[in-house]
Amino acid sequence: MTMTRWAAYKALTQGIEGVRKPLLALALFKLWHLVCGLLPLFLYSLLVNRVLVEKHLSELWPVIAGYLAVFLLTTAGIAVSKRYSNQLLLRYDLRLKRKLLNIVSSLDYEEYSGYSIGDLKSRIEQDSATAGRFFTVHLLDFSYAVLYAAALAVILVSYDWRIALLSFVFVPVSLLTVNILGEKTRKAGEELWRLQNGYESFLHASLQNWKDIKTNNLEAAQLEELNGHYAAIRPVWFRSQLYQHLGVTYSFFTKNFITQLFIYFIGGLFVIKGYSEVGVLLVFISFYGQFFGFIETISNGLMNYKNDSVNISKVIGLLQAEADQRPYKRISGQKIEVQNLRFRYEGKDAFALDGISFSVGKGEHLAIVGQSGSGKSTLAKLLTGQMKPQGGSVSIGGTDLHAVNSGSAAAKVSIVVQEPVLFNMTIRENLLLARGGATEAELIACCRSANIYDYIASLEQGLDTVIGEKGMKLSGGQKQRLSIARALLQERDIIIFDESTSALDSENESDIRNELKRLSAGTTMISVAHRLSTIQDCDKVLVLHNGKVAACDTHANLRGRNEAYDLLFHSQYAALSHTTELVH
Numbered sequence: 001m002t003m004t005r006w007a008a009y010k011a012l013t014q015g016i017e018g019v020r021k022p023l024l025a026l027a028l029f030k031l032w033h034l035v036c037g038l039l040p041l042f043l044y045s046l047l048v049n050r051v052l053v054e055k056h057l058s059e060l061w062p063v064i065a066g067y068l069a070v071f072l073l074t075t076a077g078i079a080v081s082k083r084y085s086n087q088l089l090l091r092y093d094l095r096l097k098r099k100l101l102n103i104v105s106s107l108d109y110e111e112y113s114g115y116s117i118g119d120l121k122s123r124i125e126q127d128s129a130t131a132g133r134f135f136t137v138h139l140l141d142f143s144y145a146v147l148y149a150a151a152l153a154v155i156l157v158s159y160d161w162r163i164a165l166l167s168f169v170f171v172p173v174s175l176l177t178v179n180i181l182g183e184k185t186r187k188a189g190e191e192l193w194r195l196q197n198g199y200e201s202f203l204h205a206s207l208q209n210w211k212d213i214k215t216n217n218l219e220a221a222q223l224e225e226l227n228g229h230y231a232a233i234r235p236v237w238f239r240s241q242l243y244q245h246l247g248v249t250y251s252f253f254t255k256n257f258i259t260q261l262f263i264y265f266i267g268g269l270f271v272i273k274g275y276s277e278v279g280v281l282l283v284f285i286s287f288y289g290q291f292f293g294f295i296e297t298i299s300n301g302l303m304n305y306k307n308d309s310v311n312i313s314k315v316i317g318l319l320q321a322e323a324d325q326r327p328y329k330r331i332s333g334q335k336i337e338v339q340n341l342r343f344r345y346e347g348k349d350a351f352a353l354d355g356i357s358f359s360v361g362k363g364e365h366l367a368i369v370g371q372s373g374s375g376k377s378t379l380a381k382l383l384t385g386q387m388k389p390q391g392g393s394v395s396i397g398g399t400d401l402h403a404v405n406s407g408s409a410a411a412k413v414s415i416v417v418q419e420p421v422l423f424n425m426t427i428r429e430n431l432l433l434a435r436g437g438a439t440e441a442e443l444i445a446c447c448r449s450a451n452i453y454d455y456i457a458s459l460e461q462g463l464d465t466v467i468g469e470k471g472m473k474l475s476g477g478q479k480q481r482l483s484i485a486r487a488l489l490q491e492r493d494i495i496i497f498d499e500s501t502s503a504l505d506s507e508n509e510s511d512i513r514n515e516l517k518r519l520s521a522g523t524t525m526i527s528v529a530h531r532l533s534t535i536q537d538c539d540k541v542l543v544l545h546n547g548k549v550a551a552c553d554t555h556a557n558l559r560g561r562n563e564a565y566d567l568l569f570h571s572q573y574a575a576l577s578h579t580t581e582l583v584h
């Protein structure tokens with residue numbers, strides 16, 4: 001079902017300022033335009049009836065002056081209203097995009113994962129542009145056409161009500177047919193929107209993973225996938241265009257052929273039978289041409305609204321997405337307490353984490369270890385409040401993270417992930433994302449602690465070096481070190497490293513850890529560790545096994561005493577000795 005224009009207006013202006021005033025100004029200009037449009041009808045009737053039929057030639061000059069005045073008034077109205085429509089379009093477009101982007105950033109993890117990149121990109125970019133045009137095209141222009149057509153209908157009835165009523169028969173027929181075609185266009189539009197988003201997501205992933213595609217020789221497969229997307233899009237696009245053209249052609253044909261033929265036939269008959277006069281018929285035919293011109297505009301407007309409503313409803317859907325309603329709280333205290341935590345991903349039967357309990361005191365360093373799939377990264381995400389658990393709790397300084405919004409945990413905890421988010425900007429700009437006001441000395445100090453400063457200093461542009469898309473001009477280890485520097489710059493009380501040093505060699509990794517320990521004596525650190533050799537000096541080691549806590553103790557107490565921990569050690573040792581054998 002298509003959303004009504006009123007419902008769309010209310011939803012699109014909810015919480016977005018600055019629409020009502022220019023819209024009102026534009027509506028007044030439309031009224032002005034309407035009056036300027038009706039005046040020539042009156043002048044035309046004077047010209048035909050008074051000047052041509054009744055031969056009052058002296059009235060010719062006032063008629064010409066009237067036409068000129070109407071032309072000047074209309075042109076002035078158009079020029080001024082252009083200013084308001086541009087103001088409305090540009091301001092609204094920016095405000096809407098900002099609001100949508102804001103909503104996307106405040107979605108919680110589960111909600112965000114319900115969207116694809118192509119879907120979000122379309123809503124924020126293309127669909128929002130269509131929504132911006134809604135006010136001028138689907139609200140003002142459409143209402144103007146309806147009002148104009150109604151005014152002309154009244155004039156036509158007053159001229160000759162019999163011919164008028166007979167000729168109005170075509171109006172509902174025309175509107176109904178276009179409405180049916182419009183519904184088909186909308187359905188095709190929905191399908192097209194979904195397919196195009198799939199294509200956008202593919203394109204996004206393809207450009208983002210340019211390096212991997214090249215190294216893995218995936219160019220041909222990628223072109224094949226592109227062909228697949230186009231093969232699916234082509235027939236639906238063709239269908240949607242076909243319905244639209246059918247609608248437009250139908251209205252054009254009705255206006256320019258059927259109704260004209262009918263009016264000449266019926267009008268001629270009325271004149272021959274003496275029910276009407278030639279002068280009246282001439283004026284009637286001219287007015288009727290304009291009247292049906294507006295019926296054609298209304299039909300096209302109905303058709304286009306059905307088509308655009310696909311995009312408009314996607315924008316409204318995102319505007320109404322459930323934002324994080326929980327309150328923000330400034331968390332004080334650093335002790336992390338996890339109690340009986342349970343988490344299951346949507347659509348999965350098994351719990352990724354089941355009954356996890358442990359605590360980490362201020363300034364302590366906890367390592368989380370476990371085999372692949374044991375739940376380490378899931379636990380890291382729950383510790384930063386990114387996801388809602390199905391049971392149990394995570395609290396920092398006594399505040400349950402799930403009673404407060406995700407911004408509260410973000411202000412307390414930094415997380416450094418394995419694949420850091422880096423932008424195609426300079427190193428300095430990437431760092432300043434963490435703390436806009438940081439000084440040069442602070443930037444350098446953090447880079448030194450993360451063992452990346454020597455490398456940065458060796459670059460010709462130093463901190464002002466542009467690092468490429470996703471930091472592609474840096475090695476995996478350099479990217480990780482840069483993101484550690486960025487986390488340090490945030491000066492949070494708690495830092496979580498989620499496999500964030502996996503691309504570093506052991507020496508580099510332990511250098512960074514020692515430096516972090518020295519620098520941030522009071523900082524609580526949690527490391528999801530892949531290399532057991534680097535966690536031996538952590539205060540505690542939490543061993544996960546199939547989503548459950550297998551043990552939580554110091555390395556010294558666990559080594560040789562805990563089966564799961566020893567298994568991990570042995571598997572790493574076996575892998576290492578196997579690699580050494582291969583090298584030799």
Ligand SMILES: Nc1ncnc2c1ncn2[C@@H]1O[C@H](COP(=O)(O)OP(=O)(O)OP(=O)(O)O)[C@@H](O)[C@H]1O
Binds near residue numbers: 352374375
């Ligand atoms: N987004 C997701 N949707 C569904 N299941 C998921 C998702 N992310 C992880 N899982 C599942 O949850 C379980 C725990 O995954 P998690 O990533 O936490 O393990 P991990 O210990 O960090 O593994 P690794 O060491 O391989 O990174 C796995 O069975 C995984 O398949």
